[in-house]
Amino acid sequence: AQTVTQSQPEMSVQEAETVTLSCTYDTSESDYYLFWYKQPPSRQMILVIRQEAYKQQNATENRFSVNFQKAAKSFSLKISDSQLGDAAMYFCAYRTDLRGSNYKLTFGKGTLLTVNP
Amino acid sequence: DVKVTQSSRYLVKRTGEKVFLECVQDMDHENMFWYRQDPGLGLRLIYFSYDVKMKEKGDIPEGYSVSREKKERFSLILESASTNQTSMYLCASSPWNQPQHFGDGTRLSIL
Numbered sequence: 623a624q625t626v627t628q629s630q631p632e633m634s635v636q637e638a639e640t641v642t643l644s645c646t647y648d649t650s651e652s653d654y655y656l657f658w659y660k661q662p663p664s665r666q667m668i669l670v671i672r673q674e675a676y677k678q679q680n681a682t683e684n685r686f687s688v689n690f691q692k693a694a695k696s697f698s699l700k701i702s703d704s705q706l707g708d709a710a711m712y713f714c715a716y717r718t719d720l721r722g723s724n725y726k727l728t729f730g731k732g733t734l735l736t737v738n739p
Numbered sequence: 740d741v742k743v744t745q746s747s748r749y750l751v752k753r754t755g756e757k758v759f760l761e762c763v764q765d766m767d768h769e770n771m772f773w774y775r776q777d778p779g780l781g782l783r784l785i786y787f788s789y790d791v792k793m794k795e796k797g798d799i800p801e802g803y804s805v806s807r808e809k810k811e812r813f814s815l816i817l818e819s820a821s822t823n824q825t826s827m828y829l830c831a832s833s834p835w836n837q838p839q840h841f842g843d844g845t846r847l848s849i850l
Contacts (some may be wrong), residue, residue, distance in 0.1 A: 631779075657838060667829065667841035713781060725770060725836060726797065731781040 624649045626716050628730035635704045636738050642689075643699045643733050645714030653719035656690065656697045657727070662710040670712070673697065675719070701735075709737045741766045743842040745830050751848045758817040760845055762830030769835055771813035773797075773805065776827040776844070788813055820849045 625648045635641035647656070658670040673681045673690050680688050685705075689698045701708055714730040746761035764771065770789050774782040774797075784797030786805040794805050802824060806814045813832075817824055825848050831839040 659841075665827075665844045667831075669838045669840075672838060719836075725833065726772065726784055726787055727782075727839060728784075729782040731779060
């Protein structure tokens with residue numbers, strides 16, 4: 623079974639600074655997807671960024687980028703120019719790409735990010 | 740925009756009651772999911788459904804059942820609520836091979 627580990631329960635960053643959230647995962651599969659989801663205090667989970675394992679290029683979405691190291695099974699999220707609205711719980715998630723898997727997600731335990739003004 | 744609507748934001752029930760949590764999505768998604776979120780444990784999958792009347796157990800199905808009679812609606816049922824089922828419940832939906840979209844969550848308290 624796949625597992626996802628987020629080793630930082632809490633992180634803090636100064637507004638306008640850069641912060642990196644860590645995620646490692648364990649799998650024997652070669653084809654899969656990785657995601658970062660954000661859950662603000664309002665509670666709705668929002669997709670931040672996703673990465674296909676077969677792509678070597680790291681995904682980016684505006685101020686959010688990932689460092690995907692497939693051999694090391696590492697998938698960190700970098701937030702540049704942090705804003706107060708980035709304060710949230712961040713979850714790393716894994717999804718297999720096997721046919722018939724029904725695409726269920728395996729989540730890490732989350733990292734609570736605080737942004738200080 | 741995809742809309743996943745959970746019927747209640749907050750719910751308080753008593754031990755032994757049968758509890759229904761409802762989830763509706765408006766984008767004709769094939770897949771629907773129920774998760775439970777607890778502090779320090781992240782999200783854990785309870786059940787999921789990939790078609791009408793089809794369901795599969797997730798990682799923690801004990802004490803729960805589900806119903807999907809129509810494509811847009813996926814219900815989570817606590818057959819006999821217990822205090823250890825006090826939690827945040829999140830519903831999600833997705834088309835085939837696409838990211839999941841989540842509802843706002845239901846905070847359920849069992850007294």
